[in-house]
Amino acid sequence: MDFPMFHLDWLNNRMLIAIIAILHVIINHGLAVGFMPFVTWLEQRGVSRSGKDQITDLEWDKMVYKIMKVAFIITTTIGAMTGVGIWFSVALVSPASIGSLIRVFFWAWFTEWIVFVTEVILIMVYFLTWKNSNSSLKAKIRHINFGWYLSIFSWITMAIIVSILGFMMDPGNWQTHHSLLNGFTNPIYLPQLLFRTPTAMLVAGIFGMFLITLFTKKDTNLRTSAVKYASKWLLLWAPISLIGAFIYYRAMPEAMTANLSTAVGTITFAQYYNTLLYVAFAGAGLTIIIGIIGVYKTKLLKPYMVVIPVVTAIAYLGFFERVREFIRKPYVISQYMYSNLLLKDDYVVYKQDGVLKHATYTTVNEVTEENKVEAGKNVFTIACSRCHTAQGVNSVVYVFDRMYGGTGKPLDIASMAAYMPNMHTGRTFMPEFPGNEKEAEALATYIRYLQQTGDVLEGAQEEGITINPNNTASALINKKK
Amino acid sequence: MLTSLFIALQSATPVPKDIPLPLPLPEWLLIFLLVVSFLVHILFVNLMVGGSLLTLWSQIKGLKNKEYDILAHEIATTITVNKSMAVVMGIAPLLCINVLYTIYFYSANALTGLMWLAVIPLVTVAFLLTYLHKYTWKLLENNKPVHISILAVAVIIFLFIPFIFLTNINLMLFPEKWALVKGFFSAMTLPNVFPRYFHFIFASLSITGLFLHWYMGRKNYPFDTIFPTFSRYELKKKGYSLTLVASVIQFLIGPLVLLTLPSKGLGWNLVLVIFIGAAIAIPAMWMMWKGIQGDERTIDKDFKKVLILMTITVVFMGTGRQIYRSNALEKHRELVRLKTDEFQQIKKDAIPKSKEAKAQESTANLTEAQKGENVFKQNCTACHKPDVKLVGPPVIEMASIYKGNKAGLQSWIKKPGKKRADAPQMPGFESQLNQEQLDQLAEYILTIK
Known part of the structure; x- marks a missing residue:
């Protein structure tokens, strides 16, 4: 974040x-x-x-x-x-x-x-x-x-x-x-x-x-x-x-x-x-x-x-x-x-506006029809990547596949998106999903994409960062005017 | 795509929000602790790096002149002590910089992540090699190339590690550059890392020279039983010479460091402190020169004064370093404070809205089954859908199994067993749902169409 x-x-x-x-x-x-x-x-x-x-x-x-x-x-x-x-x-x-x-x-x-x-x-x-x-x-x-x-x-x-x-x-x-x-x-x-x-x-x-x-x-x-x-x-x-x-x-x-x-x-x-x-x-x-x-x-x-x-x-x-x-x-x-480093108290804002809007580092700050995979990747980085990987140990693809019976069949985006907002009630060791509905859907799209492509997620130490235009110095100064 | 490219190309300055907790101490006190503890840490680091360089040089010379091999051994025994002190003394400044510059330091760490983490195995290996070198002196007496190589590898590691620290400490000062950095090596090439590196290396040699002078001159040091031909005077003179030459070189590198500093943190306060610090070193250098020119009786004469003056110089330089840092980050920290406050305000505004929304949901006149549907959405949709199998069976199937058996359904929900081979066991909901909710839930499940 x-x-x-x-x-x-x-x-x-x-x-x-x-x-x-x-x-x-x-x-x-x-x-x-x-x-x-x-x-x-x-x-x-x-x-x-x-x-x-x-x-x-x-x-x-x-x-x-x-x-x-x-x-x-x-x-x-x-x-x-x-x-x-x-x-x-x-x-x-x-x-x-x-x-x-x-x-x-x-x-x-x-x-x-x-x-x-x-x-x-x-x-x-x-x-x-x-x-x-x-x-x-x-x-x-x-x-x-x-x-x-x-x-x-x-x-x-x-x-x-x-x-x-x-x-x-x-x-x-x-x-x-x-x-x-x-x-x-x-x-x-x-x-x-x-x-x-x-x-x-x-x-x-x-x-x-x-x-x-x-x-x-x-x-x-x-x-x-x-x-x-x-x-x-x-x-x-x-x-x-x-x-x-x-x-x-x-x-x-x-x-x-x-x-x-x-x-x-x-x-x-x-x-x-x-x-x-x-x-x-x-x-x-x-x-x-x-x-x-x-x-x-x-x-x-x-x-x-x-x-x-x-x-x-x-x-x-x-x-x-x-x-x-x-x-x-x-x-x-x-x-x-x-565990995802977000404060419990701040959830009210993230659930209202989505996490991407308030993230300092993200390549997109709003989910659209076209950018779902990219948006999902950013949501994953913010909300999941502290404990889950894309393809490695405890990978998000693996945990979803196991939950749906371990068949290796293509994951269903709609079910995952529906699961996300309620996951913490059945699995109490998971934090509540911090984002809004669109972000849950984007995340599900990204997870399915990971499963199908075998794509990996690079950290900031490799890929560097992209700054959210909402959270730059100039954005802040303009708001204060 | 185009917009994201545009974002990547402009070097915007990120303004993250800070951790919303107060500092544990007044800021000035933390800064004082940071500067003092850092100087103590770097003193031992200097002795460790300078000492191992000197040992290597001396041992190579010792191939021809046995006396230097003995000298190498004597300096080598100090490295392993100084290195332990360097590590423990590093914790206090690490703690202080983490508290004072949380956003900046951690961001720089993450951006150079793998190399930053590599400090741990690299230093560990270098330390193990210094022990191996120290404890195999006799064993490898007749195989000097191998013995010297052990130390040489440790020295190479010691010479590389400062780059990692300097790159981090430099990168943290320039949030406007963060988006341009891709990994350690690109951060290392930001201006100022290399001049500062050489400034550090010659400081190490300079301080090690003074250390050698003191170490060889100690009263309870059995000098004569250790060295057959060297005299104390000779080694003290060598120590002084090293310090003097290294200090003269510092007068050339120092201005280079100052000139390559990005202008954003420069200010008269910085220039003044640095110049005073440098000026204080001049009489010390003069005294060392007199000491080298003199004889056995006069070489110790001004040692204490030299030590005091050089310490003052170091304190000024350390202060200058901090002044540059606070100059450079002053404005950005102000923006971060604004951002942090702004977010707290957004949060304040969001709380009543969310309460309102929740209140609306619950006060509506819902039927028992509709209330049950809400309970279901909250707790069950993770694994169950009305009409198709997800993780567990669909609701319509439950309705047919438990038709007319509300109690059985509820006891299953509270403490489920495992019936199906193609589904994982369901977690129990005894502690999450009360009886009222269970009744609503059962109503919803059993009346589903």
Whole structure:
């Protein structure tokens, strides 16, 4: 509407964000929030394992250092850059929503940034002073303390960002009092934190165990005892993570659960939803099994066996993020902004005048008999392209064809046009169609055209933009005269 | 067709409406935060880029003179720290510019979309390469060409990325050019990107020179155990020389940047700030010259003064940058405010109209079946038509199945099962429809002709 529309017609815009965000969450939870206490704990074990005349068990310490090195390199490269990547991709795909959120949550993000700066400085201090700290017991203990400070700051970074995530999903709050504190007091905040904290510990334990098996030799004492420690860590956190997952699910606000149950009725979501439950149990269950093997039959444990829970742990986190994303539909900011980035309040104007008239960037601003396909393309860009593609993932042709039985027969323009204005009542995860009747018909014509021609939709990054003559500087000045 | 061609050819200025939410802070404070945090960010970026350039140069020289290889290693250890700081320090200015210039920044981002996004993988790869380079120093000791190539690739990436940022930050200032831009490369060729790029590169070298001077001179730095033949004095002198030469070059590029700036944001306020900033650098350059000409005892003499003066210069230049930006966008932001208000007014006028229309619909004297038809239109037309199969069966078929069985029809609507192989399962309407609506709906369906 007010921004040039970046669009990826094969990958799907949401998928772009999802890939970057899930990668970030996995690294953040698994190699920072949960991993720092895990490593610090192991480093401390090294000191207590050593004899009285030693500072630490050097062989053990070297192994812990190595797994920390992996975490350090990954978090300060891929971890940090995917964090920035979320900003970049959301700003491209969803500029109006992130722009609105920053205006309300500026201080949350600013505080988050300060905590994050501290975290980065601490992780550098912790990792880069490791070797020097082995010179005296006093230095080593100070070093371990740095590890604990680092753990605390990593956790606080997560605790703040969860407030922002929780806020977006909590219906109603945006209108009543959209302030910073509200994010922390909303009903979904604590449950989400209760889920994420133990899950981060769990995933970190699995990553840690995997790295331990990589960096130690088979049948050595070092591997056996390190794997045992990691296993105990897993056995501690796995049940707590499952309980957390359950509380989180239960605490989702009423409206969200209502959405969810409707959503469950739809074919796509039913699959996701069932898989989620399986993955949650499989993820936690598998780690418990690995943990038990690790404690009682340590020697049976092979590196490749640890790969399996690593994959399930990633899926576990990934699916939870996916569901969290899904249940906020049809809104991107609850009750305020729809997933198509149009404000709920502005709909009254769009329904009266049509969306094209008010769009800043469009090649046509009124539907006529001749320009239906072109007009439909613009309507699609404005109202659908944030979640649907023309031919790629979740393409609009595919969803309509599936709805009409998946026959691949030519789509019926009149039925689609009739469906559009009412779609949100049957499919509550869809925003209401914002335009007028003519625009619905143009959109239907365009969708049929897409089906027949296989045409794709290029985003503003390829095609550039065309300015609606209604919304140029000269039009505005002329009106003011 | 003709009209759309006409629209495309004239370079009109778009006036979008802004996000209708107030700024979280007074504007001046946001601008202050933006300028300060950006300077801190760019300082570390300069050290990262300058440091990797210097490492590459030094390591290539080190092929012949081992001492330079050691120097390269010492500078390389600073890159990975500075790069982490560069990233975290970048978040605050990103936040501020997003809030202050939402429309402009995001529009520029979208128009250069793929390349803008490419910043993420490119920087990630460059960072991973700097670690690989740092941690394979010993392993690849006897295979220097491979080892140096790792860094060379990282340097090439580091040298390309500023183009992406400069293109965006430049494009956001010129809404009148937005309609003419097709992708990143066409935006890159807008005037001023290249001069600013070289201005940035030499700033990096200049700042890295001062950093080298400080880093090599630190008291707790075990210089003598690291370098067999270099002396601290020699390296400090090299640092100063680099800064001095780069600063002299800046005096040539600087005017070029100013001259190629489109006139729309120029003003005496800008010229004044830039000239004062440049003037302050002159005594610093003189002191560095004296330092280089002097000997071991005097090279440190004015270092603090040089640092302070150069910092002031940088602050002036950073301020000038912001002054140009606010000059350039001042009028357009005024138009955007007008547009935003105008839309709010349109909305105000539209609300009573829409209420009126709705009221008319509902107050009319409708029969039960007609009311049911409205419920049907609202909730069912997505999938059902009166006489033909759409997603689900036609209404006439329902009427024949449930003839005389109103309760059965209603319970199906509330909680449907799945009967047909050729249709997806219907969603339930228990939470959407109340009993009154269900009665109206059943009346409509069962009496359809």
